[in-house]
Amino acid sequence: MSTTVETPLGAVQGRVSEVGQSPFALAIFVSAFLLFQVQLLLGKEVLPLFGGASAVWTVCVFVFQLLFLAGYGYSHGLATLLPLRKQVIVHGALLAVSAIFIAVLAYIRSAPIGSGANWQPRPGADPTWAITEFLIGAIGLPFFLLSATSPLMQHWFAQAGPKRLPYRLYALSNAGSLLGLLSYPSLVEPHVALGAQRWAWAAGYGLFLVCYYFSARSAVRSGAPGALRESFVPDLRSRGNLVRWSLRLQWIGLAACASVLLLATTNLICQDIAVSPFLWVLQLSLYLLSFIWCFENDRWYRREIFYPAFAVTVALVIVVSLPNAAYSFMTQLAAYSAVLFAGCMVCHGEAARTRPRSESLTTFYLSIAIGGTLGGVVVSLLAPRIFPNYWEYPLSVLGCIAVLFSVSARERSSWWYRGRASLALLILAGAVLLALPVLSPLGGELARLPRSIGLYAAAVLTGAALWRYAIERRASHTAPAPILVRSASRVMLALLTAGLLIPQKAALYHVIGSSRNFYGVLSVVSVDQENYLALRYGSTVHGFQYRDTQRTRLATGYYGPASGANIVIRNWPQHPMRVGLVGMGVGTLAALAQSGDVFRFYEINPDVYKLSTGQQPFFTYLRDSL
Structure with a gap:
């Protein structure tokens, strides 16, 4: 008769192997789905308050990146400083607080998330900080905790067994994000009222809390007993130091390049083509798809495919954006989207190739989050203040090219x-x-x-x-x-x-004045052949005025003599009259004002007003009508 003696460590490993992946996968998937559903929900809510400006979505993404960074930093701190059971308790307690927060908001505002019914940005407030205030007040704490879920649960999953690979859960997280993005404009937004969307999201948050309970219970049950923890679970405080700072900086740089490319592409497309939530979803979906491909399986990212693909797509964008090029909307959209996807595949693929072992997982995710946030800082905060035009787009493409060359130069087999x-x-x-x-x-x-x-x-x-x-x-x-x-x-x-x-x-040819702010790029263009000044927003002309005295008060452009507005105002039977005009442009309709008339312009961009006022305005319709 033989006797088998099982060591305590063997017993622990046997118990660990029984723990399934499903509770972790479901909680991660639901949290990612909710994160990206609420981004579009709140982005849609805030967009009309700022005139539908293309930068609204860029700032929204920047704020959400900040919350992601806070969540990833929090999860890294928990994973590094606390044992597993205390991690579960702390995170569970904060989730309970967030549930109470949502319930209190539902009672006070009659809506579980979002702003109050009467919320408006303060007059004269910087739009970037106003949107930041709105989003943090609307969803800050729940979003912060949801963003911490994926790295934290991947860490717990990896701790449950030495051979567990958590990075496929990261791909699953991005798949949930992608489903949340695509389902909102196609299924949710067209058929569900905004108030019902808020309540449905709150119900989804309740479902996530249930999923968290079961995954946390699985994590605690699979955890090694206290006496054996040192021999079974890697010590993150010592092993994390094995990740060199040069590698961390590389991850940050790769994530920053991809983030700048995403936001700069979205900004450029929305100003030059159209401001549309569909374009937001398209660009962000391509960004997420690159994460899924690169982290789901190592075989998807192939340098010999995506390096030349990126070069070819960049050449295509150059051709469609050259001066005097006249390509269709779909051609331009396809070219810019192809560059975004290929560039993100290069950046995220190189990050995935160098990802660390599971004990340094939260360090990796924190580095990715820092890079993403830095990209948001560059596009949302710095670029409008230091660049006269959308220079961040070509610079982001060149940054991705620099990544390609630097990685190739470091590897002798390349x-x-x-x-x-x-x-x-x-x-x-x-x-x-x-x-x-x-x-x-x-x-x-x-x-x-x-x-x-x-x-x-x-x-x-x-x-x-x-x-x-x-x-x-x-x-x-x-x-x-x-x-x-x-x-x-x-x-x-x-x-x-x-x-x-x-x-x-x-874009600077014949430009005699320009400005850039949250709302976009304005240029005053001198057309010498026809002797007039034109106001250009991006690549669209928003009015012009002749410079010679004989024609300086002539209504032009959209409001010429044959336009509907010109005909109605010119033939109005009673004067003085009061007219309200949404959007000023160069103030063309002021040329039709008669003595005693009051024309009130409603213009959201303060720089537009500045071009027609002051001691020496570029456009004099307002001054001439006084």
């Missing part, structure tokens, strides 16, 4: 060191194809060359690359050609940089 002559020829073919469209706006002899020359040269180089590749495949050993590859890459980099910056420079 194309930077092992690339062959066929690769150099292919890169040169792309550079030749891009050269004429990029450089022709600069004028000179290049502007007069036929575009077919670039096509023929690119075709020849592509053929040479294919021929050289066939030789390399047949040869038993082919020496790499790093000097050729690096030289060709630098030529391509120079062209991409020029192509990204030329439209920003072209």
Whole structure:
């Protein structure tokens, strides 16, 4: 007869293996779904209060990134400083407080989340801080705790067994976020009133609390007894130090590049194309999809696919955004969206390749959250104050290109060191194809060359690359050609940089005055051939006025003599009359005012008003009507 003696540690490991993944997965999925549903719900609520400005969503995302950072920092602190049972107790107590907070709000405001019925931004308040105040008051504490759920529960899940891999739960979290984003505009918003949406979200929060209870119970039951904890659970305070600061800074930089690219793309599309929640959802969905692909399985992110895809999509954006380019709305949207997805795949893919072991999981997530928040700071706070135009977009693209080059230069097995002559020829073919469209706006002899020359040269180089590749495949050993590859890459980099910056420079042609604030970029353009000044918002003209005395009081543009507003005001039977006008532009309709009339303009952007007032205004319709 044989006897088997089971050690205490073996008993613990046997019990750990019985703990399932389902409670953790369900709690993480529900929390992520709720997080992104409420972002759109509150974004829709606050948008009309600020005139539908494109920056509203950018600031909303920035505030939510701040709350994510706070949640990730809190989860990292719990995981680092407290044992498992105390982590569960502290987090559970705060969730109970948040439930009471929601119940009190429901009693006071008759709505569990959101603002009071009469909330309005203070007159003259900075819109960025007004939106921040609104969102934190509306959902701050529950959002903070929900954002901490994914990293905290992944940490508990990893502690439940030494062979457990928590990063697939991170992909599941992003899948829940994506479902929350896509379901809101397609299912929730069109069919459910705003008040009912708030109550439905509160019910979902109650469901999350139930899921938390079962996952926390599973975590506590799977935890090792106190006497064995040191021998079974890694000591995070010592092992976390194994993550080098250089690696942490790399994670922060990668996340920051992706965040700036997301927000800058959304800003640019909304100002130049349309301010639409659909565009918010599209861009953020692509951003989340890159997280899902990169963290669900290592096979999804392939450098040999996404490096060239990113370069090709950047070239496409350059072509559709060059001066005098006239591409359709869908073409522009597809180009900008493709660059966003490819760039985020590069940034998040490189972060996923270097992710640490599970004992440093919260350090990794905290670094990602810091990078995302820094991106929000750059686009929402710094860019409107230091850049005259949307310079953050080309700079974010160049930042992603810098990531690509720096990662390649650090690895001896990369194309930077092992690339062959066929690769150099292919890169040169792309550079030749891009050269004429990029450089022709600069004028000179290049502007007069036929575009077919670039096509023929690119075709020849592509053929040479294919021929050289066939030789390399047949040869038993082919020496790499790093000097050729690096030289060709630098030529391509120079062209991409020029192509990204030329439209920003072209936007300043004939501009004699400009301003940028929360509401966007305003430019006063002098059109010398026709002798008038035009007010341009992004790429859209919002009115113009002739400069010569004979035509300076002539109503123009949208409100010319044949327009409906002009006809009604001009033929109104009784004067004096009182007229209210929403949106001032250059004040064109003031040209129709007669003695005793009162024309009141309602304009949300203070910079628009400044262009038509003062000692020497650019537009004089208001002054001339007094």
